[in-house]
Amino acid sequence: MSPLQKLQNFLANNSLSKVVDFNLSTDKLLALDFTASNTELTTEILANTDLFSNWVNEKLTKNAAKYGIGGYGEHRTIYSRSIHFDTVEEPRRLHLGTDIWGRAETPVYNFYDATVHSFKFNDNFGDYGATIILKYQFDDLILYALYGHLSLASLIGLTEGQFIPAGKQFASFGVKEENGYWPPHLHFQLMFDMEGKIGDYPGVCQFSKRSIYLENCPDPALILKHTFTSALP
Template sequence: MQTFEQVIQSNAALIQKVVDFDVKHDQFLPLDFTAANTELTDRILDDTDLFSDWVNEKLAKNNARYGIGGYNEHRTIYSRSTHFDTEEEPRRLHLGVDIWAPVGTPVYNFYDANVQSFANNNNFGDYGTTIILAYEIDGFKFNALYGHLSLDSLNGLEQGKFIPAGAKIATLGSKEENGYWPPHLHFQLIENMEGLKGDYPGVCKFSEREKYLANCPDPDLILKVTFS
């Protein structure tokens, strides 16, 4: 049986965009949210507006359209929310890729899909508005979670609805609708939803890293972004 990576690579010509990007004029800026980033003080992380200003300043300074990064990144920024804390071990390992961009930035479906589920996960630090689409490519079934969207992105959705490749499916939400984060897309691939609807962990305990990374392949297989 083909691996997920092999299936995507053999169908690469059919994979469409997730966000608008002009390779001649636009660029992605890798953003580091580990302990190595000493610029992000508690004062900044505790204030969503200051955090947003920090991201925007980085993008402007580097003439970048989007910030990018996060897959398999051990992030200290989740200390800003008790949502990621557990009694025995906090969740800090990021399982998706984040694309940091302005409120209202369009988000697109990269391949024919059906709506698996959707929800408003409105805890502080959570996904906020969330859409999960189900895909099948050459018999390989998987899902993609799109988080931190605008509330109106849920209009007209119903479970099982067909979403064609290339369709605009959402826009990025403001802090009030995206879990109180600077505006960005959390994009995560998930092979087995484990019976969940409208939600799936986007951050796991480091001790469970291998289990979750095995179920959540690198989204760069779809995004085709070079992080170096």
């Protein structure tokens, strides 16, 4: 049985806690598109984090949405804003996680009992900023979840191997100076294999390596549907 099948089987028979606060009866999600088809995001907006944040906030306000959401498997043009995603042979543009766009200091909760695998302040322009990776044991399957673009306060007091119970708030969305200079949001990504990495794992890959990375990084909607239920776009 593949890791993905094991994950699907486990989730079909177990309940999860939330990742962020969401009331299905009152709150709304807005799918945000960051591909080349989104012509509203000009080079000027992408180059200025404040303008970019204003664009996101205006979209959420106009649509009465609590969060913007999306991005898994999306080929994004927005990474051209940072040399962090450029390589000599091919730039990295394929997004491997799901983003939840909201306000700074939005609480982040653990969806299932876990331990801290690692954490780090990835302080490059366009990087994750404050990052926490949790390790989950689902029967005989090990799954990792990366929480990126957090507040620096989220890292205070953490130790590797520390137990984080299901339902506990353990982090919050960071401001631009702490989250890699992005509009406030959570990058939520799943991995079957950390490949020896500590406090970091690529959240964006080269398109030519899409199948390799997506096999190791399953769709976070598998987890998030337990939080957002039918609200997922």
